[in-house]
Amino acid sequence: AQSVTQLGSHVSVSEGALVLLRCNYSSSVPPYLFWYVQYPNQGLQLLLKYTTGATLVKGINGFEAEFKKSETSFHLTKPSAHMSDAAEYFCAVIFGNEKLTFGTGTRLTIIP
C-alpha cells in the first residue's frame, strides 16, 4: 500500500540549531514529493517539491530536502532554526495520480 510516514509528531530544537524533520514513503512508482508548512488557522504553504532531476531541492525560508530513492526518504532540513519556523510541517506525496497523500504532520517548536 502507498503511504507517507513522518517520524516524530513533535520536534523541539533550540534557536540556531539544526532542524531535521523526517519523511519516508512506500511506493512502487516514482513519486512526486512535497513539504508544506501550516501556521495556526491558516492553509498550507508549499516549502519545496521534488519531481525529477536534482535530488537535493532547495525551498523557501532556508529549507532544503534530499530525495533518497534507496531509503525511500525525503527528509527536511534547515541549518539554523529561527523562532519564526515554529509551525506544523507536512510531508506529502503524489503516487502516480494527481492527489496529495499527506503524512500526519510534525509540530516544530523552537526553544529560545
Next chain:
Amino acid sequence: GAGVSQSPRYKVAKRGQDVALRCDPISGHVSLFWYQQALGQGPEFLTYFQNEAQLDKSGLPSDRFFAERPEGSVSTLKIQRTQQEDSAVYLCASSLDRDQPQHFGDGTRLSIL
C-alpha cells in the same frame, strides 16, 4: 485575489443541517481539490476537478457529501444532514494542471453541534 479564497472561514451548524462551503481558486487554475483535515491530523483527499469535470470523488466519506464546479472556476462542497464526525477543517487547493504544485486556501473550520 492572488490566492485561493474560501468562505466562510468558520461555520457552526446543528447536527442534521445542510451546509455549503465555497472555494474560489486562483484564476486560470484548471485543477481543483478538496481535502478534509481532522484535528491533529494531516489533510485527507476528498475530491478532484479538472475544469468542470469531477474526475475523482473516491475520498468523499459518504453520499451526504457532494461537490460541484459547474463553470470550471468556483467550487462548492455541500454536506447534507451533517453529523458530529463531519467537524473538521475543509481545505481547497488549486493548481495550473494536475501535476503542478497545489496552492491552498486558509480553509473553512466546520463545527457540528
